[in-house]
Amino acid sequence: MGLLALGTALDWPEAKKQAHLVRSWGIKQLLEIWNKAKGKERDAMLWGDEVEYLVVTYSEQDPKVLLSLRQADILTALANDTSLLAKGGCVPELQHIHRNGEPLPVFHPEFGRFMLEATPGKPWGIEFKELLNVEPNMKLRRCIAKDHMLPNEHPITLTTFPRLGSPGVFTEPAYPISGPKLRSQFVPDEIANPHIRFPTLAANIRSRRGRKVQVNVPVFRDENTPWPWKDPTVNYDLHQWPEDDDVRNGAAPDNFIHMDAMAFGMGSCCLQITFQAKNITEGRQMYDQLSPLGPVLLALTAATPIYKGFLADTDVRWNQISKAVDDRTPEELGEKNDRWRIPKSRYASNSTYISTDARLRPEYFDPDLVIDEDIKQQLLDGGMDDRLATHFAHLFIRDPIVIFNEDLQELDLSKTDHFENIQSTNWQHMRFKPPPADNSIGWRVEFRPMEIQITDFENAALSVFMVLITRVILSYNLNFYIPILRVDENMETAHARDAVLERKFWFRKNLFPTSRPSRSSAGGSGSSTPRSAHASRPATPIGPVEDEYRLMTVNEIINGTAYACPEGANNDSTSDSGEDFPGLIPLVESYLDSVNVDVVTRCELGTYLDLIRKRASGELWTAAKWIREFVKSHPKYQGDSVVSEEIEKDLVGAVIKVGEREQQGKGFRGLECEGVKDLGKLMGKFRA
C-alpha cells in the first residue's frame, strides 16, 4: 500500500456522482505521464519484494491465539524508534533520513488491522551476490517487526488467520460484530485499518454492490463432515442492518463456508514482486510473458486451506479475495440488463495482453473483453496505441471506490492520484505500472499471484526464482503466450486441493522462436525484433493456436519433461517430439551457466532452485498440504472439517516455533520433536 492521503472520504451515493470526473481526470493524468515516460530508456533492472505478516498474540499458557489489532501502535513504535531512525528506518516518510550503508526495511500498514507489510529499504539490483541479501533482509524485517511488538505478539507469514470470523473472541482487543461499515455478522468493523480509506473502501464496495460481499468457499468433506453441510456459524436471525437479509436470501448455500466481509479476502498475506523494465516495450513484454506463469506459481505456493475455522476444499486465497472486493452491481453481474455485464471482479486474473510483440496473435485475446469505448478513444486521440489503450480502457470500466472531496477541486497534472485511484483498485494478477508523475523511476511490472510462505527462506527462494525467470525470458526471448482465457481457466484450476500435483495447466509447448534469428547480434533484450539473417528464409507457417499449447503438470512446467517423466523423455536434445518441455528450472540453470556467478552464490541459488524443484515434483509438500495434514493428524481433530481453537493454537504455535528457529539461524532440525509435525515434509533438509 502506498502513502495514505488524508481527507474527507465520500460515501458511495456521493462518490458515485463524482466517478465520471475521477475517471476523466485519471485518463488525463495517464496521458500526461505516458507522454512524458514513453520514451524513457535504459532503466536498470531493479526490483523489490513485499512480504505481508499477520500479527498474532500467542503464549504457551494462553488457551487461545488471537489476532492483534495493534497495527497502528506497532507502526508508531517503529516510526518513533530513534535508533532505527538513525539508521534510516523505518516507515516511508522517515526513510530519506538514511545515512551511510544499507537503508533499513520499510514497514507499511495494510487493509487488515492485524497485518503489516515490509519491503526492503531500497530496491534490489541484479548483481547475483545481491540476490543472496534478500533472505537476510527478510529475516531482518521480521526481527525489527518483532522488536516493536509486545512480548506475546508475533509476526507470522500464514496467508490467513485460521479462525478469522469464527464465533467468539478472535481479536485482541475484542470488538462486537455487525458494525455500520462492514455490517458483517462475523467480523467487527475494527478488523480493518482505521484509516478512513479502508472502512470507506469496504463500505462503498458493499454499498455499490447493493448487498454484502459473498465469500463462499467449498468446505472440505471429511469422514465425519455432515452432508449436506450447513455452515453452523451463520446467523439467520440477525436484524440490525438491511444486509442481514442476505443470508435469508440465499447468500450462504449448502456445502460452502460463508463469509461476508472484505477482511476475509484483503486480510490475506501474499508475496508480491515488482520489476523495473528498461523501457515501456520491455515492461509490456514482461507483463505478457509473466501472465501465463501466474496460475502455476499460485498452485506451487498454495498455503490457504482453512477459512473461518473449517478446512476448505481449496488450497489458495485468490478467489476469496476476488469475492471479498467484488463491487459489481446486479446489472454488472448480469442479473439485470444494463450497459454492460462484467465477467470478473476487480480482483481477478488479467484479462488482456498488452505487448507490441509480433508473436502476440489475435487469437490470444478475449473477444468479449469489456472496455469503455469513450475512454479508449480519448487515449487513442492522445496518441496511445490500440493495445495499451484497450488495457487501460478495460481497467477504467470500474468506478473509483474511495474519493476524497479535497481532491476534486481542480485537476493537477503533476500528480497521478486519480489515475492511481482506478489503477490500484484493479487487483489483477499482474499490474503494469507507469512511472510516477515526476518520472523518477521506470516502467514497472508487478507479479501478484504468489501466496506468502511460512519461512523467509521460502519467500526468498520464490522471489529470487521469479527474478531469474524474468532474466531468462528476456535473454532467450521466450514466448509463453497462450489464449488469455486459458490463463483464466488455469487460475481456477490452481484452486483445487493439491493442484500442484493433481491438476494440469494449459501451457505453451514451444517457448523458443520458431525461426532462428541472425547469426550476429539478434534481439533478446526486448526492444527490437530479432534481425533475421536472411529475409528470404520462408516464415515458419503458423498453425492453429490450439496446437501451440497442451495440458502440463506443474512438475513438467517447472522441472521439464525429462525430469518429470524420465522414462518417457527423449534425451536427444535436438529432437522435437512436441511433448518435450525444457522446464523453467533447467532454463534458469542454462542462464546461470552463461553468466559469471561465483561458487558460493551459485550454490545458494542452487538451494533455492532445489526447493522449488521439490515442491513442484511433490518431494516436498506445499504449505497448504502441511497445514491440512497438521490439522488432520491433530489428536483433537474430529474428522468433521472443524479447526478448533485448540488446533489453531497448536498450528500457529508451530509456525511461530519455525519462525523463531529461522531467526536464531539454528536450523529446523529437531523441531518435529517439539510438536512441529511433518516439518521435514514441508522443508526437507533445507536450512536444517
Added chain:
Amino acid sequence: MTKLILSTGNIVSGGPSIIRKPGGYRSNLELTNSLRSNFLAAQQDFAADAHADDDSAVALNGNGNTNGNGLHHSGRTPASVWTAQEEGALYVPRIDWSLAGLQEEPAQYDITVKLFFLPTAAVAGRAQHAKEALGLVLRELGVKEVNLLVMSFPGMSFEGDCEWEADRLNAKQGDDEEEAATWPAIEDLHRQGLVRNLGIAEFGSEKLARFLKKVQVRPTVNQINIKNCCNVPPPLVKLAKEQGIELLVHSDCTDILSRGTLRELLGPGIRGAGLLADPETGGDGLKGDLAPQWVVKYTAVVRDRGVIENKGYFACAELTEE
C-alpha cells in the same frame, strides 16, 4: 593446409541447443548442437538465396537449366554457397559481418570470453590462436575490448568425489610448463588494452599456487566446476581469497571439441554438414586430416539488467591434405 573457422552465431534464442538436460552438465553439447543447427540454418538460408538467383537467371535466359531448389544433386546445398573463403580461412558458415555488433554502447556490457586451447593443436601456435580468436570475437560484437578473458588449458578437470578429491587430482593435471609459457601472450592482450581482466579455468590450489609464481599479470578469476556438493576445498578458497582471485562456476568441459566430433559435424553423415568428402562414395568435399585448434566462447551481458544479449562460439580447425 586449410584453416576452417566454424561459428554458431548468436545462440541465445537458439532453442533446444541451449537447454540443459538432467545430468547433462559439463558437456560440449551446447557447442556441438549450436554448430550443427547453425550449419543447417545457413544451408537453408543460402539455398533460398541461390534459388532466388536461379529464378532471376531463368527470367534472363529462359533456359531453366537449374535444379530449381538451389540444392546440389547430392541433395545438399553446395559448400560454395553457404561457406566463404576469406582472408586465408574457410568460414563455415559464411558470416555477414554487416550484421555484427551489439545493440547498446559497449560500456553497458560485461563481455566474457573463454578460450579453449585443445590437445590437438600445437602449443607453439597458442599466441597466434589467442590473438585470432579474440579478434573474431571483437569483430563479431563490434567492441574494442572485453572484460574478461578466461584460458582453458587441455587435459585439466576439476572432478572427483566431491571437491576435496578434485583438488588433489587436479594438482597433477595439465602441463605447468606449457601453461606458463602460454601466459605471456595472454598478458600481451591485456597490455594492449583488448582485455581488462584475465582468468583461468580448472586450477586447483596446488596448480594455482605454482602458476601464480610464474606470471606477471595475475588472473583475477578461476573458474571451477562444482557438482551438487558445494564444498570448495578450503585450501583453494583460502588461496583465492589471499590472492584476490574470484572463484566462478562453469560447466564446460576442457576438451570441448575432439577430432571425432568435428569430423562428425562436418562429415557426410546424416548429422553432418556434408563439407568433408565421403571416403565411401569418393564424392566431392574436403579431404585430409582435420585437427581442431581452438574454441572460443563469448557472452555479452547487459550489466545492470542481467540480460544475455549475445552468446556464441567460434572454433578453428586445420585441414592437412594428405
